[in-house]
Amino acid sequence: MGDPVEPPEGTPDGGSGNEDEYRSVVFDESFVRAARIQELSARERLGANHPRAVRRRGLFGTLSRQALALLLLVVLAFAAAVYFGVSSPPPQSGHPSGSQLTVSLVALVPGSPVTPVADPAAPFAALPATYRDGVVGLGTPGGSATLHFTRADVVRALDVVQRYLSVSSLTPATLTGGGTADARRLVTSGQQAQYDRSMTAPSDDQHHEATGWLVRFDPAKVALAADTVKAVGAMRIDEADEGVLEIDTDHTFVYALRSADAPSGPVTLFTVRRALRFEFDRADLAAGRLRLVDSVTQAGPTPCGSRLAAHLQPMLTGTAAPAVTDPGDHARPAWALCAPLGQASG
Structure with a gap:
């Protein structure tokens, strides 16, 4: 009996009868x-x-x-x-560069008649020794690294703040010359529209007072008796969050003023306290600009209820002032504040 694997007719001529030689040409199902x-x-x-x-x-x-x-x-x-x-909209930072400034102005009302300084040639002689001349009185610290900002970042921010305080509080061109450009150059671009409106159309709305940005007097009424300004105060460094450096400043400035109509007239000391909050994100630091987000100004001697949005209103020697604020006068802002003026101290 033949092999069951072979065909019944037998193996074809020339063939081996084995399927192995055909395996290379047999295709599987896949x-x-x-x-x-x-x-x-x-x-x-x-x-x-x-x-x-x-x-x-x-x-x-x-x-x-x-x-x-x-x-x-x-x-x-x-x-x-x-x-x-x-x-999807692009992600927004927690502190946009256009953060709006909020302003508070307080008129310091004298409790007694305003008197001139004893010696117009040395108008600051009666001040405590803690008051220093100009930038020296700002007490700018050396600066040190914070949790998320390097020492170089902090020093750069302090330098911008010092320059801003100098041009906005100490420079005669700003105080009585109407200058606004030097301070504007240090303000972040997102706040410059608010700054410009505050200068061109100041209003008592807590956001567009020119005197929230600058110390300024009406040159038609007031003149500087001395270019020197005395100052005392300090700066504090903090972080609002990991991306925002915060610097709080609190300074008292003393100015020697006289009437613009009397170049040789009596000299009166005028005191301004400015408590300011500045913020810097990393873009601000790179650009050398700041954001002024909060400004509190106390100024006196000033008549209670004075309009302070455009210029501060000093009471000079011999100036009469109303003793009270009329609550029925709706022409004046309801948030206008007054406080009694005390002796300048250091």
């Missing part, structure tokens, strides 16, 4: 399914008029359902990422 050209079945050839005996399989015909589902998910995810990337 290869057949993946073919781009597929032969029609006998039923398909009999049941329809096909001009060809084969069909061409498309790209998606070679993919499994799982592969198609995965491809669809990838396309949908990409489309969603593009949509939200285009439609």
Whole structure:
């Protein structure tokens, strides 16, 4: 009996009768399914008029359902990422560069008649020794690193604050000359529109008082009896958050003034306390600019109820002033504050 693996007619001539020599040309089922050209079945050839005996399989015909589902998910995810990337607004920082300044002005009313200094040639002789000349009196600290800012960052911020205090509180061109450009150059660009409106159209709305930004007097009424300004105070450094450096300043300035109509007339001391809050983000530090976000000014001797938005209103020797504020006068802002004036101390 013959070998059951051999054909009944026997092994063809020239053949070995072994299938091994054909294994290299036998295709498995996965290869057949993946073919781009597929032969029609006998039923398909009999049941329809096909001009060809084969069909061409498309790209998606070679993919499994799982592969198609995965491809669809990838396309949908990409489309969603593009949509939200285009439609979502850019992230906003917690402290935008245009933070608005808030202003508070307090008129210090004298409890007795205003008297001139004893010696006009030495108008500051009666002040405590703690009051120093100009920038020296600002008491600018050396600066040290904070948790998120380097010492170089802090020193740079202190330098900008010192320059701002100098041009806004100590410089004659600002005090009685109407100068505003030097201080403006140190204000961050986001606040310059508010600054400009405060200078061109000052108003008692707690945001657009020129005297919230600067110490200034009406040159038609007041003249400086001395270019020197005495100052005393301090600066405190802190962080509003990891991206914002904060510097609080609290200084008292004393000015020697006389009437603009009397160049040789009596000299009166005028005191201004300025408590200011400055903020710097890293862009401000790089640009060498600051944001003034809070300004409190006490100034006297000043008549109670004076309009202080455009200029401070000193009471000079011989000036009469109302003793009270009329609560029925709605022409004046309700938030105008008055307090009694005491002796300047250090």
